[in-house]
Amino acid sequence: MSRQVRRAILGDIESLLQIDPVAGRDDSRRKYIARAVRAGECWVVYEKNDPGGPIGYGCLDRSFFGEWFIPLVVVSSEIRRSGAGRQIVSYMERHSSAEKIFTSTNVSNLPMRRLLEGLGYQHSGRVENLDPGDPELVFVKFLS
Structure with missing residues (x-):
């Protein structure tokens, strides 16, 4: 299967809410997704x-302190670990003006x-104490 990445459009919001397991139970996540799409800060991968x-x-x-930051990468549960997440992150790296990009994820x-x-x-x-018992690890990649 061949996949491509493009900037998300307003018509994608409902699909993004459907593939994001947190969005189904978290209103702030739904609002974040809609805001990111409207601001042009969201990219989608598709077949x-x-x-x-x-x-x-x-x-x-x-x-993130005025630095480039990847706050969220979500892949549909049916195709996780197939390279789609890697493709999204790599695309955002290549198409940003960043010299370095930060991101974070839980230890778990x-x-x-x-x-x-x-x-x-x-x-x-x-970072301790964001999620009890599951610290947040911060990562950076220098692009230049």
């Missing part, structure tokens, strides 16, 4: 033969940690 049906998405903004999120390490991100810090 080349179905451009209207996103199978994953990622967001990139300047929310081993698939995301492996994805980041495989893309050359390095550990940059640790």
Whole structure:
């Protein structure tokens, strides 16, 4: 299967809400997704033969102390670990003006940690007390 990435459009919001398991139970996540799409800070990956049906998405903004930050990467549960997440992150790296990009994930999120390490991100810090018993690890990648 051939996949492509494009900037999310307003018509994608409902599909993104459907593939994001947190959005179904968290109103703030639904609002965040809609805001990111409207702000042009969200990209979707889709099967080349179905451009209207996103199978994953990622967001990139300047929310981390004014630095580029990837706050969210979500891939449909049916195709996780198939390279879609890697494709979204790589696309955002290539199409940003960033010299470095930060992101974070919980200690417990081993698939995301492996994805980041495989893309050359390095550990940059640790934040306690966001999720009880599951610290947040901060990563950075220098692009220039």
